[in-house]
Amino acid sequence: MDDSGFWNRLDLLARSLFPFVASALLIIIGFAPLRAPEIAPALPLFGMAAVYYWCVFRPDLMPHWAIFLLGLFSDLLGGTLVGSSILAFFALYLAISSQRRFFAHASFFLLWLAFALFALPAFFIMWSLACWNAGAIITPAPSALQYVLTVAVYPMIAWFFGQSQQAILQSGGRG
């Protein structure tokens, strides 16, 4: 057990926590007050885009417990029914893990398209659970808008994570 080995491992651990921490930060940023309801009555769900990105590119760094914690965090902070974001994130996770072969070779555009496709059931889960919780049908329009916004911000999030993946994860000795 030499000293450099320990520090190396600590460094590696910190780097491998990056996807989780960055996703949690994105969830927090999603709740920052923009005070512009006339521009965006609903903000995109950054957390969902983040979970999708890491599940596709580094599933080893976005294990199921991390997805559970991120969903729980999002629900507790956002005030939504606890469990609804967890289930929505898991829907995304399961969809991706069932199509591993497709994701291994997909181009950016295809990945974006797949996100638009897979996020749909995830949003539907959140909406139906919110309706169940409220005991009434909630107007689906804001939810639909949030879905569109979330799909629209995906390229930005993917770009940001792509850059940081190169800077933080690959310089850590793991590809």
Next chain:
Amino acid sequence: MHNRAQSVARITTPLRAWAQRLGVTFLLLCALGLTIVSRSDQGTIQQARIVVTDAVAPILAAISSPIATVEEAVNAVSELSHLRAENVALRADNARLAGWYQQAETLKAENLVLRRMLNVPDQTEFRYVTAQVIADVRGPFLHSVVVQAGQADGARIGLPALGEQGLAGRVAQVGERASRVLLITDINSRIPVLVGSGRERAILAGDNSPFPRLEFGSQDVAFMPGDRVVTSGHGGLFPRGLAIGTVESLDDKGARVRPSVDWSHMEYLRLLQRQPLSFEQLGAAADASPLVGQAVTLSAAASR
């Protein structure tokens, strides 16, 4: 050696996959259980929400400050162009309001004398906590904001939260540093109100749309678009007469209300604390400036 490693891998790989699948199933069941529990049992879940919100409050405050600064800068530039016109309008407003102020002072003094004569016990004076809005969780499913004022600052569950132009919501959860305010447009918000000059009693019920609904007890009620909607004070949660908005439109199910609070410039909310005062204190308050200053601000907000 090589063969042995291979055979070990042949056993551990399916085992690992199996454990992974088991873990996912377990967590999925946990999530389902949480969903069911959090719908019925609010105590523990609310506590957890408060803890998380409190923990994140410093980060949210740090993020929201630069956003506010950028927004103010953009506003400052755009306001420069209509500075002159605004100045003229403000002068006119000021002259008009000065007249109203005199009238309000006269009425207030008169009101105090009359109340004293009638011995009306329900006389309250207001203090408020001004709190910065640090998180905006207005999503498709709920309309609430987080403000940077907690237990220690005097925030309590149920306190009305006022924006500059009128009632924004009420405090729903209180933590150490931060509190959550449920907005009047939220589907869980129901406020007893009075409508128009006829003072019709109604319930203002949010439905996650920008224009909350008015629900009336009786069918034949007389009101029109543009009628003012204020809190009625029934139920004792809110004081009477806080401005909420105006009737926006009528339909066969009832009416919709346009809240007067400006959602896009909601940087601060005032949490109104009620404190019963004796007549002696009230009389003193009429002379002392700080309390009167607060009371006048409140009535100015309420009368708009």
